[in-house]
Amino acid sequence: MNIVNKLTLRSMKANKRRTIVTIIGVIISVAMVMAVATISVSFQDLMKKREIQDNGYWHIAYNAITEKQLKDIRAEKQVDKVVVKQELGYAQPENNQDKQRPYLQFEFFNKTGFDHFPLEIVNGRLPENPQEVVVTEDLIKMAGLDYSLGEKVNFDIGKRMGTKRDGSKEVLGKHVFYGQTDTDGEVEYSESLQVNRQLEVTIVGVVKLPNWITAWSSYPVIGLLDEVIVEAESDNGEQISALVTTHKINGSIYSYGSNQMESLGLAEQQLSFNNSLLRYDGITQDDNFRTVLYSLAAIIIAIIMVGSISLIFNAFAISVSERSRYLGMLSSIGATKVQKRNSVFFEAALIGVISIPLGLIFGWLGIWVTFQIMNDTLQQALDFNIPLEVLLSPAALLVATVVSMVTIALSAYIPARRASRVTAIEAIRQTPDIKLTGKKVRTTRIVRRLFGMEADIALKNLKRNKRKYQVTVFSLVISIVLFLSVTYFTDVMKKSLLLTQDGENYDIVIYNMPEEEQATILQKIAALDTVEAYSAKKGMGGYAYITEAQFAEATIHPSMSRSEQLTTSLDENGRYPLSLNISILDKESMEAYAAQIGVDSKQLFDVTKPAVIVQDTIRYKDEDLKKYVEKKVMEAKVGDRLVLMQGKRGENHEFIPTEEYEVGIAATTDEIPLGGERSYPQNMNIVVSEEVALQFPFISEQVADKSFSVYLTSKKPMQTEQEILEIDESLYMRNWYTMRQRDVQMITLMSVFTYGFIVLISAVAIANIFNTISTTIALRKREFAMLKSIGMTPRGFNKMMQYESYFYGLKALLYGIPISILCMYGIYRASDSMFDFAFRLHWLSLTITIVAVFTIVIATMFYATSKLKRENIIDALKQENI
Incomplete structure (x- = not known):
């Protein structure tokens, strides 16, 4: 060395x-x-x-393919593994107690499929041959089909056929609810099962319902596919699906899939990509x-x-x-x-x-x-x-x-x-x-007059120790910028999640609750420890007239300008017909919603002066801009009047108004009630109490006999779902929580890690600030001793150090906050390509920042100066810093 x-x-x-x-x-x-x-x-x-x-684990899916196409897919060099899946159809056992899901849905996979589509076994084992199947545990709990392990069962399997009111028929898929209603609230299809085969299987296992199964009207039955039999049957027109993983996972996978679609002679709807899985490999088509x-x-x-x-x-x-x-x-x-x-x-x-x-x-x-x-x-x-x-x-x-x-x-x-x-x-x-001139350390007389001699000396000290002063200020600025930027980044992600999930502010929805038992069931549900809030709601469509002055940005059709739309759509009274979603809440739910938005609920139940709440600001995805936006659908204010319309459809399905009903606007808001309707352009949501709604004939005719749907939030949605079934196992529910949890989980994890980074980088900044200030104070021992030798009192000394701390903090905030705002605006503009909402400063974060900066500086300054109190003036004046 x-x-x-x-x-x-x-x-x-x-x-x-x-x-x-x-x-x-x-x-x-x-x-x-x-x-x-x-x-x-x-x-x-x-x-x-x-x-x-x-x-499941797959990259590209080829749907409804033949045996030859399957062989061609397997012959591709880029293909690694192939999962072969066949949907055999549906069976309708007579002893199924679940009237909302009356079917069994048979899905068979090859052996690779059981590796790539995980199943969690509750009892028994997985199938080992094509004559064995597993069922899900909810089939036993909810449908009451208590099959025992080893039991052989015969099923008549076929297709779900739906007949519309006009007599037309079509095959119904897994995404169609049993008893699904149309926009008029009537059952859309009368269903029947067209049987085309019989199947004898042995029940060998019970599994948890996998997330990759879509079964809204049925319970899945999963079996092992005999590929030899399937391929032989494929010559007779039987169609199957192949889900493949590839050796190379890069951006070319999308072009590769498109080329394969052309070479195999497939239609565009027969090809799909596992975009979510590819996204986590850094590959996205969006x-x-x-x-x-x-x-x-x-x-x-x-x-x-x-x-x-x-x-x-x-x-x-x-x-x-x-x-x-x-x-x-x-x-x-x-x-x-x-x-x-x-x-x-x-x-x-x-x-x-x-x-x-x-x-x-x-x-x-x-x-x-x-x-x-x-x-x-x-x-x-x-x-x-x-x-x-x-x-x-x-x-x-x-x-x-x-x-x-x-x-x-x-x-x-x-x-x-x-x-x-x-x-x-x-x-x-x-x-x-320290290179000094009189000009460099000159201060204004205002400082001394306002704050005294100590403040004037403090400011001069900062000017003469400019380099170390700048180092400390820079450290503070970095901390400020990091904290505010990362906090805003997290808030942008949360805001983006709100935009994508607007209208899905609940965890569980219960449909078609029996009206005669509704009060009793609601009382039992509300008493559950895991339930946080609930809302009982009926819904229907409608129309309202708005004036030209109330015409807002989200009311304008994308293909028309404001003037064109007003010219073609205004009636003889200068009014524009706007489509409505009408949410009708029961008394308790309406009171809770009114409290949520800060409105006196009494006026919402007054049938002599009917009033509604208008959601005037909506959030939706603009398909032309390819991003989520937040816009006004009506320029309304409290006290305005809104004209509701009753009408009928003409021969060409045009709307013909017949009666008008005027209501007051009790409040405007951008918040929807629990279970409220999703926002769309050219469409407005209004909320009305049941008491007021039933005063209007066109509403009471449609909803008087309807049962409420109940929307609720829960601390533990999975547990709540089971507890509700124990109250009444015939209730039909959907657990939206399970569908949202991936996005919520990402926000939760992101918040933990981003705030962790704030803590880490702030720790670096605080260590550096402490190092800078304490070292500066130590190097200024002679300077402080000189000031004390000419009469500066301990009180004056402390006051001088306080002002130095204030000047550090003020200078850091003077630079840090504008730079942070620029960074926040940069983050806002970066998200603007997919989301559209107003840029707003977060005043709570700014307040926390200001308090934290002064706390850190003052605490560090006084810690460093506390060690100088016992210094002897003569010894300090003799000291040399080497």
Whole structure:
């Protein structure tokens, strides 16, 4: 080790506190980079497993293919595995107690299918030959078909045939509800089962209902497919599906699939891609989604990397500033620029050797602890049975190490160049950091008059120690920008989720509740511990007249301008007919909704002065713009009148108004009630109490005999579903919670990790602020001793340090908040390609930031100055900082 490196090592030992703080800052930065890499790998693996559980493991699906097409698919070099699936049809057992799901749906897979479409066995085993099947546990619990293991059962299997009121017939698929109603509320199809085969099978197992099964009107029965038989039958026109995985997973998979579609002679609807699974491999066909994803990621990564580099750079800059005198002395005895520069790189290397391994360990360990803490909570709250596993990827280790080394090298580069330029005379006189002129430290008289002499001296101190002042302010600015940007990023994701799920603000919906038992059943459901809120609602369509002044942006049809639409659609009274969704709530539900939006509920039940609540702002996906938007559908205000219309359909299905009913607008809102209608353009949602609604003939005629649908939110939706079935097993329910949980889970995980990054980078910033301020205070011992020697009292000294803290905080906020707003607007613009909502500042986050900045600075300043209280003035004046 050469003499310069030995002196560097001695300097690091002599300034242990600064060295330790620097090492801690670098460890946290490295840990953060390691955490990013580890989370990327682990989260990708987790979401892929989740997607496979929900939708199976496949990349491309070829539907309704023949034997020859199947052989051609298998012969493709790019194809890895092929899952063959055949939907044999439906059976309708007479002893099925579930009148809403009267069918059994038979789906058979080849052996590969059981590997790629996971089943969770409750009892028994999986099929081992084509004569064996498994059934789901809800078939036994809800349908009452208590098949025993080993029992042989004969089924008549066929197609669901639907006959419409006009006599036309069509084959009904799995997406059609049994007894599905049309827009007029009447049953859309009268159904029958067209039997085309008989099948004898043995029940060998019971499994949990898999998420990848779509069975809205049936219970699945899953069996093993004998491919030899299927292929032989395929010559007779039997059609099957092939779901394939490919060897190469890259962006060309979409073009490959399209080419295969053409070469196999398939129609476009026969080809589909597992977009969700491919998305977790970084492959997506949605350019807007890719733009949003990459833009947001690039902004956040750039902020984090700039923060890490700048904060570590500050630590080395302070080190060079402290060592400037001895570097100059080395220069006076012959040290070269290269030697002085290398002394800084040597210090960086030593810190890196210590910090990088520890940072890698702590980064991985921190994510492991986070996953362990989150596992039980997420699995219980989200019915999420896949554990969060931390993967230790060699690629992640390599990326984290290389990025950390580059970060440290870049951080040390400028301080190293500065060290190489320190001359002997400048260093011994200690003039490089403080080069004063009267103009540079001049302050305005206003400061002294308003705040006193202490504030004036504090401001002069900051001006004369400009470099260290800037370092501290910069650290604070980085912390401010990171906190506000990442907080806004998380809020954008939540807002985006709200836009995509508008109208699905409930967990469970119960349809067609028996009216005579409704009050009793509702009372029992409301008493369940897991139920948070419920709403009983009837719904129907309708029309209303609005005036030209009330005409809003979302009322305009995409193919027309405002003036064209008004010209062609206004009636002789200057009114425009607007389509309505009318939500009718019972008394308790209406009171809860009124309280939610802050409206006096009494006026909503007054039948002498009927009033409604109007949802004037809607959220929907604009198919032309390919993004979600938030717009007004009516320019309305409280006290306005709204004209509801009764009418009939003409010969050409045109609407002919017959009666008009005027109602008042009690409130306008962008919030929908629990179970409210989804928003659409040229369509407005209104909410009315049952008491008021029944006063209008055209409403009472349609809904008086209808039963309420009940929408509810729950702490534990899966448990609530079972508890409701125990109350009345004949109730027909849909659990929307299970359909939403993947998006909610992503937001939850993202929030935990993004706020974790805030904590990490803020810890680096706070360590650097502490290092900068405490070192600056220590180097100013002589200055403070001089002020005390000429009569500054302890009270005046404390006041001066308070003002320095205020100036630090104000300057940091002056720069940090505008830069943060620019970053937030950048995130907003990045999301604008897919979502359209107004840009709004988050005042709570800004308030938290302002309070935190002053707290950190004042606490650090007084901690550093507390050690100077016992200093002897004479000793401090004699002290030399070397």
